[in-house]
Amino acid sequence: MKKQSLPELQKICSQLRRDVLRMVHAVQSGHPGAPLGCAEYFVALYFDQLHHNPDFQMNGKGEDLFFLSNGHLSAGWYSVLARSGYFPVEELKTFRKLNSRLQGHPATHEHLPGIRIASGSLGQGLSVALGVAQTKKLEKDSSVVHVLMGDGELQEGQVWEAAMYAAHYGMDNVIATVDYNGQQIDGPTEKIMDLKNLKAKWEAFGWEVIETKEGNDLASVIAGLEKAKSLTGKGKPILNLLYTEMGYGVDFMVGTHKWHGSPPNDEQLALALGQLEETLGDY
Amino acid sequence: MSLDLKYTYTEKKDTRSGFGDGFLEAGRRNPKVVGLCADLIGSLKMGDFQKEFPDRFFQTGIAEANMIGLAAGMALGGKIPFAGTFANFATGRVYDQIRQSVAYSDKNVKICASHAGLTLGEDGATHQILEDLGMMKMLPHMTVINPCDYNQTKAATLAIAEFEGPVYLRFGRPSWPVFTPADQKFEIGKAxxxxxxxxxxxxxxxxxxxxxxxxxxxxxxxxxxxxxxxxxxxxxxxxxxxxxxxxxxxxxxxxxxxxxxxxxxxxxxxxxxxxxxxxxxxxxxxxxxxxxxxxxxxxxxxxxxxxxxxxxxxxxxxxx
Structure with missing residues (x-):
């Protein structure tokens, strides 16, 4: 895929946010907050960083792969997949509806291109990503495996089982990004179950940790992912702490857990869309 | 009193050894077969495979949830992973991981569960799972197999390597009569x-x-x-x-x-x-x-x- 300029990529971010809001609004269910906060990450990954093939192949041989461990960000992922050519943009309107390939949380048995495993029950994606990464190592396939986890998700024990495995086996073809927005469904992570010093935790587990402090600044996100890529192949797994704001892009949604799992009503949708330019055409 | 048995045996062996020998043979037949084990390689009899194919075997440590996820990832990458641990830890402990990452996602993972049932013996109830068949058979997409002796377990292990789809293979620890033929053909789903x-x-x-x-x-x-x-x-x-x-x-x-x-x-x-x-x-x-x-x-x-x-x-x- 030909690389696009920063302003062009920014336009995609705006459209992705519109897609997310319209999707969750249409069915009055879903999770808008986190995908709004991860728009820059999704766009940087799919439109700039990944060497990937929208002619989908399950085994992903020779391609960079992405796994969404925090499956409730599905609206954002579906939007970026559709916008990068995995399936028709029109199909976004079936999100969370009966007989749709766009299940509430990502799933495979409807065969939606781009999805390789179900996620939603938290804490499982890193293990899966490591399994594919291990396969790539066996086959001398030098492509990279990305996985996104929520910060609240790190409260799941399985994540740390996987973290230990990754360092032990030198899984240096894995880039795990943590959506570090400090929010979870019941409130701020600090209050619910304090994650304390995540950088030190991952380092203590044997990971190379980078921090992307401006997770809603596209240039910073791309620079962070490029730095992460430059650290692959050096014997250690890479953790990208991506500081984002939940609900970013809409002034009344930003920085609070209130929009983690609540859709906007008609009035709120209109207000929100007024702040987000329609750049690629709504679905 | 000696009974007129329709089947007899000359030796007793554990079904887990049937699994171990079948697993090694499956590995020789198909390079896509890989193994994972959560710190029970000796108990699961997976050591011979590990020795012969060290690059295709992954010790995961005592971390069964991660092992199931890894296996799902390897399966989607094109491998045929055999993930082994005790039946208790292979089912109840990781039910959600199996449900989401393996069964619902329809991944070609072979869950290999030893020490099932009461015949695990002295370790007691913490390890004697008696609910595993029920849990596994309730999962859509899951094939559930429980062979009867060493030979049948070996044959079943070879059969599941050739079968596409998630499988739960249950076997055990005790030395048990070997009364079915070594050359049997194992047909999944055929009584x-x-x-x-x-x-x-x-x-x-x-x-x-x-x-x-x-x-x-x-x-x-x-x-x-x-x-x-x-x-x-x-x-x-x-x-x-x-x-x-x-x-x-x-x-x-x-x-x-x-x-x-x-x-x-x-x-x-x-x-x-x-x-x-x-x-x-x-x-x-x-x-x-x-x-x-x-x-x-x-x-x-x-x-x-x-x-x-x-x-x-x-x-x-x-x-x-």
Whole structure:
């Protein structure tokens, strides 16, 4: 895929946010907050960083792969997949509806291109990503495996089982990004179950940790992912702490857990869309 | 008194060794076969594979949830992963991981579960899972297999390597009669009528197939001709074979090293009640945990041996 300029990529971010809001609004269910906060990450990954093939192949041989461990960000992922050519943009309107390939949380048995495993029950994606990464190592396939986890998700024990495995086996073809927005469904992570010093935790587990402090600044996100890529192949797994704001892009949604799992009503949708330019055409 | 057994044995071996030897052979036949184990390589008999194919084997440490996720990832990358641990940790501990990452996602993962049931013995109830078949058979997409001896376990292991889809393979620890042929062909989902009968059918799975063979000989001495059917595949269940046999015998016994709730007997009952209601008696563990003891002592105390199958057969016949 030909690389696009920063302003062009920014336009995609705006459209992705519109897609997310319209999707969750249409069915009055879903999770808008986190995908709004991860728009820059999704766009940087799919439109700039990944060497990937929208002619989908399950085994992903020779391609960079992405796994969404925090499956409730599905609206954002579906939007970026559709916008990068995995399936028709029109199909976004079936999100969370009966007989749709766009299940509430990502799933495979409807065969939606781009999805390789179900996620939603938290804490499982890193293990899966490591399994594919291990396969790539066996086959001398030098492509990279990305996985996104929520910060609240790190409260799941399985994540740390996987973290230990990754360092032990030198899984240096894995880039795990943590959506570090400090929010979870019941409130701020600090209050619910304090994650304390995540950088030190991952380092203590044997990971190379980078921090992307401006997770809603596209240039910073791309620079962070490029730095992460430059650290692959050096014997250690890479953790990208991506500081984002939940609900970013809409002034009344930003920085609070209130929009983690609540859709906007008609009035709120209109207000929100007024702040987000329609750049690629709504679905 | 020596019984006139229709099947005999010259040696006893553990079914887990059948798995280990089958796994090694599967690895030799197909380079896509890989192995994972959560710190129980010796117990699962996976060491020979690890020695021969060190690059294709992954020790995961005591972290079963991660192991299941890894296996799912390897499967989607094109490998055929065999993930091994004790049946307790291979099911109850990781049910959600199996449900989401393996069954719902339809990944070609082979969950290999040893030390299942009471015959694990002295370790006691913490390790003696008796609910695993039920949990696994409830999962859509999952194939559930519980072979009866060393040879059948080896044959099953080779068969699942060639089968595309998630599989739960259950086997055990005790030294057990090897009474089925080494060269058997294992057909997933196809029940095996081991002994022809006319008065009652004994549907047995796992270690209790041997007890069923012994029970048949005891019953025959009393003039009762029991049919013995080896249900090595719990799911998909060979309902055709079940219905055909019960049509002839008119009553049945199920025998399994598992809870009655959710076990093989439940599946058979469901089949019979729908198509041919007939008396069915159960041999299994009745809503209780196990305890420490030798395998033989435990099978006796919890009513899972040949003697209990004989009694159940008579009860079933009396209800005809």
């Amino acid at each position: 095996w009528k081991m002994i022809d009968g006319r008065d009652v059918t004994i549907f047995a799975t796992g270690h209790l197939v041997w007890e069923a063979v012994v029970a048949e000989a005891i019953l025959r001495e009393e003039g009762i001709r029991a049919e013995v059917i080896n249900i090595h595949t719990i799911k998909p269940l060979d309902t055709e074979a079940i219905l055909e046999s019960v049509k002839k015998t008119g009553c049945a016994v199920s025998a399994e090293e598992h809870q009655l709730n959710g076990g093989l007997g439940d599946s058979i009952a469901q089949t019979l009640i729908r198509h041919n209601p007939a008396p069915l008696e159960y041999v299994g563990v009745n809503d209780s945990f196990g305890e420490s003891g030798t395998p033989t002592q435990l099978l006796e105390k919890y009513g899972l041996n040949a003697e209990n199958i004989v009694k159940a057969a008579k009860r079933a016949m009396a209800r005809k």
